[in-house]
Amino acid sequence: MTSADYSPKSTSTVELSPSYTLPIVLIVAAVTIVLIQPWVSLAIAFGAASPIALFGLFLLFQAVTIRLQFTETALDIYRSETLIRRFPYQEWQNWEIFWTSVPILFYFSEVKSIHFIPILFDPKLLRTCLEEHFPKI
Numbered sequence: 001m002t003s004a005d006y007s008p009k010s011t012s013t014v015e016l017s018p019s020y021t022l023p024i025v026l027i028v029a030a031v032t033i034v035l036i037q038p039w040v041s042l043a044i045a046f047g048a049a050s051p052i053a054l055f056g057l058f059l060l061f062q063a064v065t066i067r068l069q070f071t072e073t074a075l076d077i078y079r080s081e082t083l084i085r086r087f088p089y090q091e092w093q094n095w096e097i098f099w100t101s102v103p104i105l106f107y108f109s110e111v112k113s114i115h116f117i118p119i120l121f122d123p124k125l126l127r128t129c130l131e132e133h134f135p136k137i
Contacts, residue, residue: 014070014129016121018063022104023120026056063120070129087115092134097127 030053069076075087087110095108103123107116119126 014125016068016070016125016129018067019119019121019123020060020063022118023056023058023060023063026052026059030056059118059120062118066120068121068126070133075133089134095130095134095136097123097130 030049033049033052065079067078069078073088073090075089076083077085077087087108091110091112093109093111095106097103097119098105098107103119103126105116106119106126107114109115
């Protein structure tokens with residue numbers, strides 16, 4: 001397996017390294033909401049920040065446990081060492097990374113379904129792998 005030392009047209013499996021940017025930004029935003037609202041009751045401030053903080057913690061857990069691997073034939077998703085889903089490229093129709101300057105969401109569609117995945121891994125390597133395995137027309 002390789003990670004950041006990826007070379008184009010490689011025949012090996014590429015595992016994307018985790019990125020904690022999105023979860024950390026959400027957790028920091030939640031703390032900021034509490035800190036910048038001192039004039040509002042503490043219950044309201046925590047009420048507004050709690051869902052954001054919980055979502056950030058959930059994404060942080062996912063970033064620690066979920067791994068994406070690009071193989072020659074499919075995108076594989078692992079939780080720890082267990083394969084939980086395989087997406088063969090032959091069933092793909094389209095893909096997109098939303099907000100390329102600040103990538104936060106990866107979308108791809110298959111013949112029978114669509115998928116939205118938060119960017120919890122290296123977005124540059126993700127784009128490189130996508131362009132190699134399923135180039136846009």
